[in-house]
Amino acid sequence: MINVTLIPAFSDNYIYLLEAENGEVAVVDPGEAPPIIEVLESKNIKPDMVLITHHHWDHIDGLGELLKWNTCPVAGPASETARIKLLDILLDEQSEFSFGGERVQILETPGHTKGHICFYFPESALLFCADTLFSMGCGRLFEGTPEQMWHSLQKISALPDDTQIYCGHEYTLANAQFCLEIEPDNEALQKRIEEVQSLRTAGKPTIPVSLASEKQTNLFLRAETPEKFTKLRGLKDRA
Numbered sequence: 001m002i003n004v005t006l007i008p009a010f011s012d013n014y015i016y017l018l019e020a021e022n023g024e025v026a027v028v029d030p031g032e033a034p035p036i037i038e039v040l041e042s043k044n045i046k047p048d049m050v051l052i053t054h055h056h057w058d059h060i061d062g063l064g065e066l067l068k069w070n071t072c073p074v075a076g077p078a079s080e081t082a083r084i085k086l087l088d089i090l091l092d093e094q095s096e097f098s099f100g101g102e103r104v105q106i107l108e109t110p111g112h113t114k115g116h117i118c119f120y121f122p123e124s125a126l127l128f129c130a131d132t133l134f135s136m137g138c139g140r141l142f143e144g145t146p147e148q149m150w151h152s153l154q155k156i157s158a159l160p161d162d163t164q165i166y167c168g169h170e171y172t173l174a175n176a177q178f179c180l181e182i183e184p185d186n187e188a189l190q191k192r193i194e195e196v197q198s199l200r201t202a203g204k205p206t207i208p209v210s211l212a213s214e215k216q217t218n219l220f221l222r223a224e225t226p227e228k229f230t231k232l233r234g235l236k237d238r239a
């Protein structure tokens, strides 16, 4: 099993620290280095690997400083090498990749960016999906088409229900409010928004969330066709 620590960064980003049972340590999407180094120092550990999901600055800008503090290999999307300068291991869906003695499956999930990838750990049932899927939402389409994003979300939807979703931002409450406006009678959504409100009031993260919960509450994940998804994404962009 892999132990995951959330490291809040900027106003609403989450960086993730992964500690495997065999002692290996990884950092996912180091947007800024100081909060990561603080946590690593407090635990007296150093990263063996950095994992990158996509090229946006708030997911990679801390990379240089982190590597200066402790150098280690960086693994990320093969198709974004032009935008991510420090990649050592280039990943796509065919890659044989492992961390902490566990096989890691790479999902190519274009939409938010063209080369966005997610890291899926089948044995530990963890998914690091950054800006593809948010709790009750999904990433904005900066580079891909709505059809591509719909297919990317379908890929995630096909994973086991007990998969724990670790996304890139704490957007949950605003997303829940949007979903509830569209589906005011959705009981799972009503329950989840109460839970989210109390977590946020207590200053706690709403992440992780199970895929089972997202399948009931996330309208983007539940859109049956690309057309329905496109309409929903358009409404959210104008909200």
Ligand SMILES: [Zn+2]
Binding pocket: 054, 056, 112, 131
């Ligand atoms: Zn992004």
